[in-house]
Amino acid sequence: MDTSRSYLEPSSFSKKMAAAIIIVYAVITLIPISWMVMTSFKNVDSAISYPPEVLFEPSLEGYVNLFTNRSRQSQEYLDSLPPPKNWYEELVRSREMVITGPSKFLGRYSNSMIIGFGSTFASVFLGALAAYAFSRFRVPLKDDLLFFILSTRMFPPIAVAVPIFIMYRKLGLGDTHLGMIILYTVVNLSLAVWLLKGFMDEIPKEYEEAAMIDGYSRLQAFFKVVLPQAMTGIAATAIFCMIFSWNEYAFAVLLTQFNAQTAPPFIPTIIGEGGLDWPAIGAGTTLFLLPVMIFTIILRKHLLRGITFGAVRK
Amino acid sequence: MAKVELKKLFKTYNKKIKALEDINLTIEDGQFFVLLGPSGAGKTTTLRCIAGLEKIDSGDVLFNDENITHDQPASRDVTFVFQQYSLYPHYTVYENLAFPLRSPMRKLPEQEIKNKVEKIAEMLKITNKLKNKATQLSGGEMQRVAIGRALVREPNIYLMDEPLSSLDAKLRETLRVELKNIQLNLNATILYVTHDQAEATTLADKIGVLKEGKIVQIGTPEEIYENPNSIYVSQRLGSPKINILPGSLFKLDNNIPKIGLRPENIELGDGPYEGRVISIENLGSETVVAINFQDNEILASIQGSYKSSINEKINFDFNTNKVLKFDNIDQRIYER
Numbered sequence: 001m002d003t004s005r006s007y008l009e010p011s012s013f014s015k016k017m018a019a020a021i022i023i024v025y026a027v028i029t030l031i032p033i034s035w036m037v038m039t040s041f042k043n044v045d046s047a048i049s050y051p052p053e054v055l056f057e058p059s060l061e062g063y064v065n066l067f068t069n070r071s072r073q074s075q076e077y078l079d080s081l082p083p084p085k086n087w088y089e090e091l092v093r094s095r096e097m098v099i100t101g102p103s104k105f106l107g108r109y110s111n112s113m114i115i116g117f118g119s120t121f122a123s124v125f126l127g128a129l130a131a132y133a134f135s136r137f138r139v140p141l142k143d144d145l146l147f148f149i150l151s152t153r154m155f156p157p158i159a160v161a162v163p164i165f166i167m168y169r170k171l172g173l174g175d176t177h178l179g180m181i182i183l184y185t186v187v188n189l190s191l192a193v194w195l196l197k198g199f200m201d202e203i204p205k206e207y208e209e210a211a212m213i214d215g216y217s218r219l220q221a222f223f224k225v226v227l228p229q230a231m232t233g234i235a236a237t238a239i240f241c242m243i244f245s246w247n248e249y250a251f252a253v254l255l256t257q258f259n260a261q262t263a264p265p266f267i268p269t270i271i272g273e274g275g276l277d278w279p280a281i282g283a284g285t286t287l288f289l290l291p292v293m294i295f296t297i298i299l300r301k302h303l304l305r306g307i308t309f310g311a312v313r314k
Numbered sequence: 315m316a317k318v319e320l321k322k323l324f325k326t327y328n329k330k331i332k333a334l335e336d337i338n339l340t341i342e343d344g345q346f347f348v349l350l351g352p353s354g355a356g357k358t359t360t361l362r363c364i365a366g367l368e369k370i371d372s373g374d375v376l377f378n379d380e381n382i383t384h385d386q387p388a389s390r391d392v393t394f395v396f397q398q399y400s401l402y403p404h405y406t407v408y409e410n411l412a413f414p415l416r417s418p419m420r421k422l423p424e425q426e427i428k429n430k431v432e433k434i435a436e437m438l439k440i441t442n443k444l445k446n447k448a449t450q451l452s453g454g455e456m457q458r459v460a461i462g463r464a465l466v467r468e469p470n471i472y473l474m475d476e477p478l479s480s481l482d483a484k485l486r487e488t489l490r491v492e493l494k495n496i497q498l499n500l501n502a503t504i505l506y507v508t509h510d511q512a513e514a515t516t517l518a519d520k521i522g523v524l525k526e527g528k529i530v531q532i533g534t535p536e537e538i539y540e541n542p543n544s545i546y547v548s549q550r551l552g553s554p555k556i557n558i559l560p561g562s563l564f565k566l567d568n569n570i571p572k573i574g575l576r577p578e579n580i581e582l583g584d585g586p587y588e589g590r591v592i593s594i595e596n597l598g599s600e601t602v603v604a605i606n607f608q609d610n611e612i613l614a615s616i617q618g619s620y621k622s623s624i625n626e627k628i629n630f631d632f633n634t635n636k637v638l639k640f641d642n643i644d645q646r647i648y649e650r
Contacts, residue, residue: 209387210396216417225402
């Protein structure tokens with residue numbers, strides 16, 4: 001046994017305990033998600049069978065149903081059709097249906113992408129500029145302004161739903177991508193400013209002063225020297241903003257309908273025959289989970305230090 | 315390189331705290347000028363005002379007789395070596411050195427940048443570190459690169475804010491010598507801030523002594539050492555520190571309130587004054603003996619080693635010509 005460990009280091013027993021707790025926690029949080037992923041690969045019958053099937057024959061019916069619109073036809077009509085051209089047509093025919101066209105899912109999904117990434121970029125960009133100004137300049141009423149910015153998050157955003165609904169209708173921003181980007185940016189901005197200000201405060205001002213003496217303007221110094229230094233904070237802030245605008249449901253239901261509807265209000269409306277089409281909903285949510293997951297994994301190495309910012313100083 | 319002049323410079327922080335008061339200073343082209351003073355005396359503020367990082371309340375900054383008081387830092391063409399945090403951590407050493415040359419003010423062709431960077435890297439002996447990230451360097455290497463980033467340009471003036479203070483003693487000495495050589499080779503105008511008297515005396519062509527935001531004396535290191543105009547200035551240079559004693563203790567011609575006695579001007583062995591040994595410190599090439607003389611502590615520094623023991627009676631004397639005389643408000647009394 002290694003006896004040379006420092007007293008400050010946790011013992012191997014407490015390390016094992018910690019690992020066990022983390023595993024239990026991970027299992028608990030992963031059960032619903034894995035159930036959802038499993039459902040997406042079930043067929044319509046096994047998805048609602050009782051007792052629930054843990055082992056099942058995988059099927060892509062959910063994904064096919066997610067991406068297509070179908071209609072039920074009589075057996076005679078189906079027999080009169082030429083043989084199915086590909087596997088998904090065959091799958092739909094076996095359910096006595098024909099594909100009538102693509103569903104709206106892809107459009108809703110790309111709306112979510114545009115609005116999610118658009119508002120994340122806008123929040124982080126504006127937040128970084130504001131945070132830099134608050135961190136470096138003598139802004140009149142600085143503390144009051146910062147408190148005001150924070151106070152916009154002291155009520156749930158949905159509390160102002162009615163005024164926003166009326167405003168958006170008058171301004172013609174309802175059901176537009178721009179409108180949703182602006183809305184999510186406004187909600188995220190206070191978080192972005194506060195988070196990023198903490199990071200900017202930690203960057204010594206000598207860096208940009210050196211850059212300014214080296215022949216750069218303050219704005220150039222900001223982009224060349226300060227922003228790369230703030231990458232950790234930017235990554236963490238971007239993830240928080242992305243998660244919020246990606247998942248946001250209430251405003252999306254209220255303000256979008258045809259043109260700019262995002263995936264969250266769309267997925268629950270996937271209705272199958274004689275009940276909810278659970279495999280399709282499972283498929284929709286599984287695909288919906290992917291971008292945030294990938295985004296977080298890409299920025300993961302910045303995230304740990306990002307979330308514990310302020311706690312660990314150089 | 316340029317001649318740099320400061321005229322009637324005033325600077326306050328937050329409209330209350332006086333940082334600089336009526337600073338008048340001329341740094342000749344090619345001069346190594348050292349600002350000496352304790353922390354809070356306004357040394358760094360002076361540098362920052364010349365660089366344009368601080369707005370001054372009133373006064374003028376002139377480069378080669380041209381008034382640049384209201385110019386942006388980027389257009390002043392100066393370099394600044396900071397005490398710390400001096401490298402851009404996300405860049406390699408090469409990129410750090412090339413950074414000022416790639417700025418919109420200069421935009422040199424890459425080949426020329428490469429030549430300049432390599433020349434400087436060779437001079438500072440960091441050629442093999444060029445590909446390293448700035449964060450993968452030791453403290454000494456970092457500061458070399460920081461100095462290198464200043465040297466790749468030929469600015470109006472090099473401003474250096476205690477560039478060696480964060481280094482260990484040995485490295486500090488080596489870099490000090492290197493810095494002086496570089497300055498002589500380039501005939502560079504340098505304004506160097508320090509509170510380290512060894513740096514001041516070895517590097518400076520001229521020293522300016524700052525006290526609470528005012529310049530109290532300007533002169534060569536010899537002048538500042540041998541001919542200080544006040545007790546404050548006399549205490550800036552010399553190790554061990556100058557002895558400041560009441561004049562009444564000694565047989566001097568007239569009533570002198572205070573005298574300053576450099577430790578090396580005291581002769582031990584015999585003489586009219588008798589005290590007791592408090593401590594003996596052997597520093598190798600010299601020995602510092604502390605003497606209690608009528609309840610005043612006097613430091614004497616003797617070449618080589620000195621044999622004595624604590625509490626032993628000791629006689630001493632000094633050359634009256636080497637005594638610095640001061641009045642009641644700590645100003646120098648000059649002989650006619």
